Amino acid sequence: MLRRMRAVVIGVVLAGLAASPARAADPPLALAPLMAALAKNGPGTVRFAETKTSALLKAPAESSGTLTYAAPSRLEKHTLEPRDERFAVDGDTVVIENPARKTRFELRLSEYPAIRAFVESIRGTLAGDLPALRRYYRVELDGTWSDWRLHLLPSDPQMAELVQKVLIGGAGGEVRRIEILEASGDRSVMTITKPKDRG
Amino acid sequence: MSARLGALLAWLAFVAACAAVAAHARFTADMSAFLPEAATPAQRLLVGELREGVASRLLLVGIEDAGPDKLAALSRALAKRLQGRAEFAYVANGDAALAGADRDFLFANRYVLSPGVAPGHFDRGSLAAALERGYEALASPAGALVRRYLPADPTGEFLRVLAGLEGEARPPTYLGVWMSRDQRTALLLVQTAAPGFDLDAQQANLALIEQAFTAARDEVGASVAVLQRSGPAVFAVLSREAIRGDVRRLSAIATVIVAGMLLLAFRSVAVLGLAFAPVATGALAGVAAVALGFGYVHGITLGFGVVLIGEAIDYAIYFYAQRSGDEPAAASFARIWPTLRLGLAVSVASYSAMLFAGFPGLAQLGLFAVVGLAAAAAVTRWVLPAIPVRSPPPRGVAAVARFLPQWRSPPGVRLAVLAAVIASSAAVLWRERPIWDDDLARLNPVGAAEQALDRRLRESLGAPDARWLVAAPGATEDAALEAAEALARPLSALVDARIIAGFDSPATYLPSRRTQAARRAALPDETALRADLGAVVAASPFKPDLFAPFVRDVAVARAAPPLERARLAGTAFGLKTDALLVRRDDRWYALLPLRGVADGEALAARLAALAPSGVELLDIRAESTRLLATYRARAAALWGAGLALIVALLAFHLRSGLRVALVLAPIAAAVAATAAILLAAGTKLTLFHLVALLLVVGVGSNYALFFEREPPDGDDRRRIVFAVAFCAATTTLAFGLLAASRVPVLQMIGGTAAIGAVASLLFAALIARGRG
Numbered sequence: 020m021l022r023r024m025r026a027v028v029i030g031v032v033l034a035g036l037a038a039s040p041a042r043a044a045d046p047p048l049a050l051a052p053l054m055a056a057l058a059k060n061g062p063g064t065v066r067f068a069e070t071k072t073s074a075l076l077k078a079p080a081e082s083s084g085t086l087t088y089a090a091p092s093r094l095e096k097h098t099l100e101p102r103d104e105r106f107a108v109d110g111d112t113v114v115i116e117n118p119a120r121k122t123r124f125e126l127r128l129s130e131y132p133a134i135r136a137f138v139e140s141i142r143g144t145l146a147g148d149l150p151a152l153r154r155y156y157r158v159e160l161d162g163t164w165s166d167w168r169l170h171l172l173p174s175d176p177q178m179a180e181l182v183q184k185v186l187i188g189g190a191g192g193e194v195r196r197i198e199i200l201e202a203s204g205d206r207s208v209m210t211i212t213k214p215k216d217r218g
Numbered sequence: 219m220s221a222r223l224g225a226l227l228a229w230l231a232f233v234a235a236c237a238a239v240a241a242h243a244r245f246t247a248d249m250s251a252f253l254p255e256a257a258t259p260a261q262r263l264l265v266g267e268l269r270e271g272v273a274s275r276l277l278l279v280g281i282e283d284a285g286p287d288k289l290a291a292l293s294r295a296l297a298k299r300l301q302g303r304a305e306f307a308y309v310a311n312g313d314a315a316l317a318g319a320d321r322d323f324l325f326a327n328r329y330v331l332s333p334g335v336a337p338g339h340f341d342r343g344s345l346a347a348a349l350e351r352g353y354e355a356l357a358s359p360a361g362a363l364v365r366r367y368l369p370a371d372p373t374g375e376f377l378r379v380l381a382g383l384e385g386e387a388r389p390p391t392y393l394g395v396w397m398s399r400d401q402r403t404a405l406l407l408v409q410t411a412a413p414g415f416d417l418d419a420q421q422a423n424l425a426l427i428e429q430a431f432t433a434a435r436d437e438v439g440a441s442v443a444v445l446q447r448s449g450p451a452v453f454a455v456l457s458r459e460a461i462r463g464d465v466r467r468l469s470a471i472a473t474v475i476v477a478g479m480l481l482l483a484f485r486s487v488a489v490l491g492l493a494f495a496p497v498a499t500g501a502l503a504g505v506a507a508v509a510l511g512f513g514y515v516h517g518i519t520l521g522f523g524v525v526l527i528g529e530a531i532d533y534a535i536y537f538y539a540q541r542s543g544d545e546p547a548a549a550s551f552a553r554i555w556p557t558l559r560l561g562l563a564v565s566v567a568s569y570s571a572m573l574f575a576g577f578p579g580l581a582q583l584g585l586f587a588v589v590g591l592a593a594a595a596a597v598t599r600w601v602l603p604a605i606p607v608r609s610p611p612p613r614g615v616a617a618v619a620r621f622l623p624q625w626r627s628p629p630g631v632r633l634a635v636l637a638a639v640i641a642s643s644a645a646v647l648w649r650e651r652p653i654w655d656d657d658l659a660r661l662n663p664v665g666a667a668e669q670a671l672d673r674r675l676r677e678s679l680g681a682p683d684a685r686w687l688v689a690a691p692g693a694t695e696d697a698a699l700e701a702a703e704a705l706a707r708p709l710s711a712l713v714d715a716r717i718i719a720g721f722d723s724p725a726t727y728l729p730s731r732r733t734q735a736a737r738r739a740a741l742p743d744e745t746a747l748r749a750d751l752g753a754v755v756a757a758s759p760f761k762p763d764l765f766a767p768f769v770r771d772v773a774v775a776r777a778a779p780p781l782e783r784a785r786l787a788g789t790a791f792g793l794k795t796d797a798l799l800v801r802r803d804d805r806w807y808a809l810l811p812l813r814g815v816a817d818g819e820a821l822a823a824r825l826a827a828l829a830p831s832g833v834e835l836l837d838i839r840a841e842s843t844r845l846l847a848t849y850r851a852r853a854a855a856l857w858g859a860g861l862a863l864i865v866a867l868l869a870f871h872l873r874s875g876l877r878v879a880l881v882l883a884p885i886a887a888a889v890a891a892t893a894a895i896l897l898a899a900g901t902k903l904t905l906f907h908l909v910a911l912l913l914v915v916g917v918g919s920n921y922a923l924f925f926e927r928e929p930p931d932g933d934d935r936r937r938i939v940f941a942v943a944f945c946a947a948t949t950t951l952a953f954g955l956l957a958a959s960r961v962p963v964l965q966m967i968g969g970t971a972a973i974g975a976v977a978s979l980l981f982a983a984l985i986a987r988g989r990g
Binding site: 080199 | 360393759760
């Protein structure tokens with residue numbers, strides 16, 4: 020709990036920095052400059068905390084871990100709490116590993132629209148690759164430079180059958196929040212913070 | 219006068235009768251007439267698959283040259299137009315609505331399909347573990363997918379069934395339809411109702427797809443997009459078109475050239491017309507004979523048959539070329555008829571080999587050639603002399619006589635030439651071993667571009683190249699499925715040992731009755747399941763009553779009748795089962811394709827040790843090669859028998875060992891030299907070369923016989939030399955043109971015959987020239 024609070028505090032501080040006068044000279048918020056700013060993010064690792072709310076569950080499921088991205092196509096979601104699970108994407112290959120169960124699955128992203136909806140939204144956003152995003156989503160943007168929201172609406176019918184919308188929020192060139200609204204009404208909200216040693 | 223009139227009337231009556239028969243003949247394009255008879259059960263299975271297997275009915279369709287969005291729209295529009303037509307058993311483009319049928323099938327039958335269903339699988343401990351896994355999966359990136367099935371399938375049987383299919387590559391999708399990785403090709407898979415060898419039906423199917431595509435293009439507004447099609451049926455139809463087109467085009471050119479040569483030499487339109495009378499009559503007689511003998515005429519018989527009896531045009535040339543001035547026809551014929559008759563007998567002997575080739579395609583070709591040549595010779599003998607034609611002596615006789623001078627090689631030179639040719643040919647044959655090319659793919663009549671397209675579409679679609687198959691036989695369909703299930707354990711052991719990467723089995727989609735019954739028996743009754751599940755859910759993060767669909771589905775599955783093959787129709791699994799569960803000769807076979815075979819020998823050894831008896835491992839490539847080799851060996855043996863018959867014929871007529879040798883030596887030298895030239899040029903010999911060499915024997919024997927009987931001197935001699943040279947020139951030209959075809963089969967036959975005609979003339983002139 021303490022850690023989460025600290026994450027929130029850091030987030031607020033970062034948001035404050037983003038909103039500082041230095042940004043005043045920025046061009047008005049638009050997709051092209053936002054993507055250019057996002058594209059400046061190099062490879063790196065951030066921490067995430069995720070809350071999954073589902074009509075199937077008595078209470079929301081909480082989890083946390085790290086998210087690692089390396090341009091152009093590698094993405095790893097490493098869940099540490101409540102259990103160790105690694106979800107790694109490289110190109111079209113997805114590897115899901117669970118050390119506790121000693122299981123390892125490998126599958127092709129293109130065959131799993133639900134997973135792809137998640138992967139391509141994050142990968143495309145972190146890379147600032149608008150054409151890649153538009154290949155899978157209708158892209159809409161609102162907010163301000165210090166608090167923007169990218170609405171990604173799946174255009175692939177198989178994807179749309181499962182995922183209604185991916186909503187990505189951020190400030191400047193940083194992604195702060197990834198929210199996935201499923202067609203079923205379930206949703207997962209992932210908040211992102213820089214790791215302590217870098218923050 | 220009355221005898222001539224009689225001959226003419228008899229000819230007209232014969233032509234009319236043949237025309238009447240030919241007009242009512244049934245022409246087919248069933249390519250299976252050209253598939254050899256199979257000797258072993260494995261080969262029968264293979265030939266059956268080639269003839270009518272699902273692979274032969276599969277069309278691979280690609281749409282290209284438009285943006286990915288347009289391609290996806292085109293794919294949908296095309297699939298919509300093709301679905302539900304009686305001509306197509308199955309149309310797939312990855313579309314969710316279609317894939318939905320597959321998914322629904324797997325989901326509805328998950329409790330008989332899942333290998334996980336076993337006693338104890340639904341007890342309290344197992345259910346608790348299943349719910350824990352479900353909870354974890356729900357929170358994972360795959361949550362949205364898991365959520366959909368969790369309430370009805372908490373133990374994950376559906377996903378287990380899906381995982382069993384996982385090894386197969388499926389194409390990626392874009393906007394819900396199959397699309398190549400580079401997003402340049404939208405992909406569809408079509409299974410036709412007609413078997414692959416029914417070329418007329420397949421041609422109509424291709425036209426239907428073309429029409430549907432044009433309509434789809436108009437609907438979507440993507441006017442530049444192009445349609446690509448591939449598959450065995452497309453190959454067969456394309457090659458038939460290519461052969462037809464080339465034969466028509468090249469034989470038209472050849473006819474013009476030969477006609478020009480005839481006009482130039484004989485300066486008579488009447489001679490020109492009459493020169494074609496024997497060959498035309500022969501073709502008509504050939505068609506009539508095949509129609510009467512077989513009940514139908516194969517399109518290929520007609521095409522190649524006319525090529526084979528092209529020799530008949532020589533008959534008329536021999537007649538007109540050696541006629542001197544106003545000499546009565548009977549007198550001219552007295553000179554050439556014995557030779558012509560013997561030449562005809564030799565050709566008939568060599569072509570009759572094909573009559574016994576063992577399958578209708580070549581037998582028809584043999585009958586056509588034998589009857590056609592005989593009729594052509596008869597027309598030359600009795601009809602041509604009955605039509606009085608005034609023509610000046612042929613031009614060029616003197617020139618040809620000068621070109622082939624008086625020179626007669628002394629016996630020593632002849633022997634030396636013969637020895638040199640035989641020795642060098644033998645050296646080439648020895649060095650170039652193996653001289654035969656039994657790779658079925660090399661005989662593929664379609665061009666490299668079409669084969670490259672096929673490979674590209676196949677790779678994009680993830681269609682396996684199905685080289686290795688395990689065949690599990692059974693007396694009934696169910697017995698074959700049980701045999702396939704019995705192979706699951708040994709094959710899994712081979713996967714663990716990394717000898718194979720994986721395997722597919724019809725029992726995955728259609729378990730045997732016994733397995734289905736065992737799985738059903740492992741399902742708990744409703745009361746027990748309710749009690750166990752209630753306790754487990756109460757202790758879980760899931761809401762109570764969430765799993766009511768699960769309880770209901772288990773109860774339904776327990777009471778359901780066995781899953782029948784008919785239920786698979788209209789799904790991808792129906793297509794697979796049609797391919798992998800087949801009936802041949804009153805036996806059923808379950809076919810299990812193997813993936814990623816690293817070491818064929820190790821596989822064969824391990825499988826022999828592990829698998830029950832009766833199970834056969836088929837290496838499709840090796841098996842088809844073996845089949846072709848058997849077939850070629852048989853053709854070669856028949857060829858040898860034909861040769862023996864020729865020797866006997868010559869011995870009977872010539873009654874002199876020396877004369878037989880003088881006639882045979884140039885033929886043998888020409889055949890050996892032709893084979894050696896082909897091999898030295900980097901060609902391996904195939905069945906088609908063998909057929910063309912028969913033709914070389916046919917024309918070459920005429921040259922040798924005429925030279926061997928060369929009259930002492932004067933005009934007669936010059937005219938004979940001219941006639942032979944003229945015939946060789948027309949044959950070389952006509953077949954040389956065929957060698958320019960794009961179709962490998964025509965290239966092979968044309969090139970071989972053209973080289974052979976030149977070699978025959980050369981060696982006949984060098985060796986056979988007679989007693990002087």
